[in-house]
Amino acid sequence: MMEENMELYSQVGRNLREIRRQRKISLEELAEKSNVSKLTLGKIERGEANPTLNILWKICRGLTIPLASLLVFEEKTEVYRFGVDPHFNGPNNDWFVDPLFKTFGTMEWYRACIEPNSEYSEFHLAGSEETILVLNGQLEIKVGKMHHLLHQWDVMKFKGEEMHTYINRSDEKVHLMLSLTYKDVNQTL
Amino acid sequence: MMEENMELYSQVGRNLREIRRQRKISLEELAEKSNVSKLTLGKIERGEANPTLNILWKICRGLTIPLASLLVFEEKTEVYRFGVDPHFNGPNNDWFVDPLFKTFGTMEWYRACIEPNSEYSEFHLAGSEETILVLNGQLEIKVGKMHHLLHQWDVMKFKGEEMHTYINRSDEKVHLMLSLTYKDVNQTL
DNA sequence: CTCATTTGCATACTATAATATACTTTTTAG
DNA sequence: CTAAAAAGTATATTATAGTATGCAAATGAG
Known part of the structure; x- marks a missing residue:
């Protein structure tokens, strides 16, 4: 074999x-x-x-x-090196996401990057909570109809089921850490 | 195919x-x-x-x-008919267990039967809780060093990690429903 | 509508998963 | 220790999963 x-x-x-x-x-x-x-x-x-x-x-x-x-089993320690491991690009290369840590079900971690002067919208399943931390620069986030301007190392948490948009109005790439928590295993799909 | x-x-x-x-x-x-x-x-x-x-x-x-x-997906409605579906026998046919409802991770249900004048001992992983309901007759249960005599429809809950013994001192089969709850998905295996 | 992309499908081929049978080693019980 | 049961191994065979290629059908954007 x-x-x-x-x-x-x-x-x-x-x-x-x-x-x-x-x-x-x-x-x-x-x-x-x-x-x-x-x-x-x-x-x-x-x-x-x-x-x-x-x-x-x-x-x-x-x-x-x-x-x-x-x-289901404990996966070994996982290291994702920035810039080395593959990531998913958006349709216009204006953002990319690295899914991290293949933990099961209740929590997901991503590292994301939004290109200058671009944005990305999404929403998730009911009952999910999203937490983000801005790694550099500043990032505007729209959740529902509210806008929030976040600076480096600011943290924010919101309901994942609401449509939200990451907006980078600056001239530099903005990086962020992002985590999603689900109430229930069955809601991760 | x-x-x-x-x-x-x-x-x-x-x-x-x-x-x-x-x-x-x-x-x-x-x-x-x-x-x-x-x-x-x-x-x-x-x-x-x-x-x-x-x-x-x-x-x-x-x-x-x-x-x-x-x-992972919603499994269809499941029906386990008593006496029809296969069950696991103990070494001497003095008890058997039907695992019910293939739910994921946090909870397990069993239907069990102890033959007359026999007993069965077990324990589970730390953090689990066991709940039982006696369906007929009377059943003696030893948890740790304590003995409890349960009658029909009595319900009892205890820490699954403690060694426990089901004892049927009567001359009839005793049936019970049994559920196990785990704190964490990783502890079910 | 039309073109381009994506997806579905048929054929033929290769790699390998699954089984049956029989034998050896290890484990368990007395 | 010995015998019996269980688990691991070897070989050969069959069934089928996976791939490559090329083309048809469906989908989607303009």
Whole structure:
């Protein structure tokens, strides 16, 4: 097997093994319950397999656990180096966003940049809260119909579901940190 | 493609498409970012593919979203009929547990049954709370060193991390509902 | 409408996931 | 310690996921 994603496979395997052991059932029993061969189950648990969505599904059904549970784990320390890691550009290269820290569900972190004399609008799902910190320069933010002018290191928090616009009226790039918090896992999508 | 898990594949595809559309990037752009072929991405979005864990991983990395996000969705209404759906037996068939409702993370529901004149011990992770309701007969419960005798429809709540034992001293099966609540998603595994 | 972009689709090919079977090693229970 | 059960391994086979290419259909902007 390719050694590309060993760490991922190991994590998933560890999760499965832990759950199975907790239930005190053998590989063979699980094979019956899930209709996945004992060999495949073993390989997955040992991190030697790249299982199919269908197989993951069958295993989770066999254990009556949610599909995502096998794929949740502490991801290793993550470092995103400024200017090195890829980011998402806006349609006119007037802003970009680096999503940071692939934490699950309740919180997301972004590093963003708005080009001089440009703006960017968005809104998020109900129940989300957005917190931003301006890293440099000054930034105008419109939330609903209210405008706010923020300076370096100013922090602001608002309801994410309201349409909001980041406006950079200066002649320099403005950078900001941005975090989104959701009330509920199901609302992150 | 087999039509076995169409519903599952559709759900995952819908999630992916929604996220991609939200980011306003084309299939081709995502193909570049994720190193997954445009064709495969398209198939997944249309629910015509059974993607590999590796592929899911690459897609999520390309979008810098948590791996599990594509697999979280409202599962349909679930009905577990008593005595019909499979359950997990204890080592001596002296108890069995039906895990119910594949809800994610914070709460788990079980239906359990203890055979006459037998018992079952367990404990859970720190921070969990267990709530039980006796459905019929009477059940003795030992939590730590304290014993409690519960009768039909009695309800009891205790810290799941303490070792606890369900004891059925009667000559009839005792059924109970049981729920586990965790403080944190990461503690469910 | 028309053109350009994006998406869907068919075919053929390659890589590999999943299984069956049988055997070895490790773990567990008595 | 020994026997039995469980888990890991090897090989060969089958099924299918993933890709490349080229083209058709749908979508969207002007």
